[in-house]
Amino acid sequence: MAVAADAPEQDPEWLGALRRQDKAAFTRLVRTYQTSMVSLARSLVGRDAAGDVVQDSWISAYRALPAFEGRSTVRTWLLRITGNRAISHLRAGGRLINESDLLDPDVAARFTDEGRWREPPVPWTEETPEGLLASEELRRALEAGLESLPPMQRTVLRLREVEDLSSEEICKILEISASNLYVLLHRARTRLWSIIDAYQRS
Numbered sequence: 001m002a003v004a005a006d007a008p009e010q011d012p013e014w015l016g017a018l019r020r021q022d023k024a025a026f027t028r029l030v031r032t033y034q035t036s037m038v039s040l041a042r043s044l045v046g047r048d049a050a051g052d053v054v055q056d057s058w059i060s061a062y063r064a065l066p067a068f069e070g071r072s073t074v075r076t077w078l079l080r081i082t083g084n085r086a087i088s089h090l091r092a093g094g095r096l097i098n099e100s101d102l103l104d105p106d107v108a109a110r111f112t113d114e115g116r117w118r119e120p121p122v123p124w125t126e127e128t129p130e131g132l133l134a135s136e137e138l139r140r141a142l143e144a145g146l147e148s149l150p151p152m153q154r155t156v157l158r159l160r161e162v163e164d165l166s167s168e169e170i171c172k173i174l175e176i177s178a179s180n181l182y183v184l185l186h187r188a189r190t191r192l193w194s195i196i197d198a199y200q201r202s
Contacts (some may be wrong), residue, residue: 018074021065030058033075036163037082040173043155044086053089057082072172076165079173083155087174090151138196145195153188156181 017025037057041050060081068077146154152174159165159173171181 015070015074018065019068021062026062026065029074033078036075037078039158039162040079040082040155041086043158044083044151045089049089053085054082057085060085072169076169076172079159080175083173084175141195142192145191149188149191153184153191156184157188160185
């Protein structure tokens, strides 16, 4: 079976083999998307529980493959399964907080409707944001800030900035509305902005 090395989802033969639960096709699926699934699970439930969440997600995915209709990409479908498992884990532990509160208008004004900065945080003391991140002290502060975010805020930020998923894909994966997505992004980015601002004023 020939599978395109750079874009397996575009190979109809590979997709057909997946629906038949072909072992070779499934092995390629795991190799292609394991890292993204682990990253999503860690964002939501933490490192310790991520392995169990991802394992359960693969079991669910394998069983559901014959019914996969291709309405979304395989990647989005797998991440949605992983997100559902992770959120169920959070709910079972009572760790999923209500993220649907309205956002402060002053905070929302800093971003576009798509959750992008209207203007970057100022004043920048280096020529570029990359220059700021060259500071080991700031990088450690940002990493700690990311870890301190509520799970859903941390996850939407990772899916947007690291996985480069669209708003529509993120909403499908996490089963949230577009307005809730923007609130979560606003809050996560505002937290990071406050860290950068405090660093520059120190």
